[in-house]
Amino acid sequence: xxxxxxxxxxxxxxxxxxxxxxxxxxxxxxxxxxxxxxxxxxxxxxxxxxxxxxxxxxxxxxxxxxxxxxxxxxxxxxxxxxxxxxxxxxxxxxxxxxxxxxxxxxxxxxxxxxxxxxxxxxxxxxxxxxxxxxxxxxxxxxxxxxxxxxxxxxxxxxxxxxxxxxxxxxxxxxxxxxxxxxxxxxxxxxxxxxxxxxxxxxxxxxx
Numbered sequence: 001x002x003x004x005x006x007x008x009x010x011x012x013x014x015x016x017x018x019x020x021x022x023x024x025x026x027x028x029x030x031x032x033x034x035x036x037x038x039x040x041x042x043x044x045x046x047x048x049x050x051x052x053x054x055x056x057x058x059x060x061x062x063x064x065x066x067x068x069x070x071x072x073x074x075x076x077x078x079x080x081x082x083x084x085x086x087x088x089x090x091x092x093x094x095x096x097x098x099x100x101x102x103x104x105x106x107x108x109x110x111x112x113x114x115x116x117x118x119x120x121x122x123x124x125x126x127x128x129x130x131x132x133x134x135x136x137x138x139x140x141x142x143x144x145x146x147x148x149x150x151x152x153x154x155x156x157x158x159x160x161x162x163x164x165x166x167x168x169x170x171x172x173x174x175x176x177x178x179x180x181x182x183x184x185x186x187x188x189x190x191x192x193x194x195x196x197x198x199x200x201x202x203x204x205x206x207x
Contacts, residue, residue: 004164004197005171007150008178008190009061010038017051019187023194026171028052032073033063033085037183038175042076049078057102059083067095074099083123093118106152114147123173126153134159137166144168157192164197172197 008020009029020028030045031038040048049058060079062070063086070092074082081102084092093103097118105119114122122145126134134154136142144167151169156177164172176182178189 004169005148005150006194006197007057007059007171007173008175008185008193009059009173010036010175010179010183011048011185012038012040012044012183013185014048014051015187016185016190017048019185019190020194021052021056023191024198025056025190025194027057027059027081029059029061029083029173029175030077030079031061032070032077033061033065042073045073045077045079057081059102059104061085061106067092070096071099074101081120084119085123085125090117104150108153110143111145111149113145114149120148121171122147122149123152124149124169134163137163142167155193157189157196160193160197161199 005026007027007029008025010031011017011020011028017028030040030048052058058079059081060074060077061083070082081104082096083104083106085106096103103119104121104123105117106123106125108125111122148170150171150173151163151167152173155163155172155174160172174193178185178193180186
C-alpha cells in the first residue's frame with residue numbers, strides 16, 4: 001500500500017498545528033480566502049508557520065483574490081506553497097511561478113491530469129465544496145486524474161481509507177472532517193484521520 005500524502009487544512013491555532021505535525025501530516029493549510037470560519041491573517045499564519053518543521057509543506061489557501069494580494073500574503077506569512085481555489089486561470093500560475101513556491105490548483109471539475117495550468121499539485125474537491133458531501137467515488141462518472149493529485153471533500157476518519165482504495169488518489173486533503181464544530185479542529189480527529197489513511201484500517205476518534 002502506497003503511503004498517501006496528507007494535508008490538514010484550515011488550521012488556526014498552535015494546538016492545531018502541533019497536532020497535525022505530530023500525527024505525521026505532510027502539509028498544513030492556512031486559509032486566507034475571506035468569508036470562511038477558518039480564515040486567518042498573515043500575522044497569525046506567520047506565527048503558526050514558524051512551528052512547522054521544514055519537511056512539512058505550509059500552504060496558503062486563496063479564492064478569488066488578485067495576484068498582487070496573493071503575493072503579499074505569501075510573503076508576509078512565509079508559507080511555502082499557494083493553493084488557488086477559485087476560477088483562477090493558467091495566467092495566475094504563470095504569474096506566481098516567479099515566487100518560487102509550490103503551486104496547488106483546487107477544482108471541482110473533472111481534470112485529465114495534474115499540471116494543465118502549471119500547478120505542481122492538483123486538488124480535486126467535491127462538486128459542492130464546503131458541503132461536507134463527497135464525490136461518489138465508485139461511480140462511473142468519477143474519473144481520477146493522472147499525476148500527483150489530492151482528493152478532498154467530505155472526507156473523515158470514517159471514510160478516508162475507502163476513498164483512497166476506490167480512487168487511487170496520490171493524497172488527501174481534509175478540513176471540516178477533522179473538526180469538533182465548524183471551524184474548530186479536533187486533535188483526536190486529526191490523529192485518527194492520519195492513522196486511518198496510513199494504516200488501512202478503521203481508527204476511533206480517540207486514536
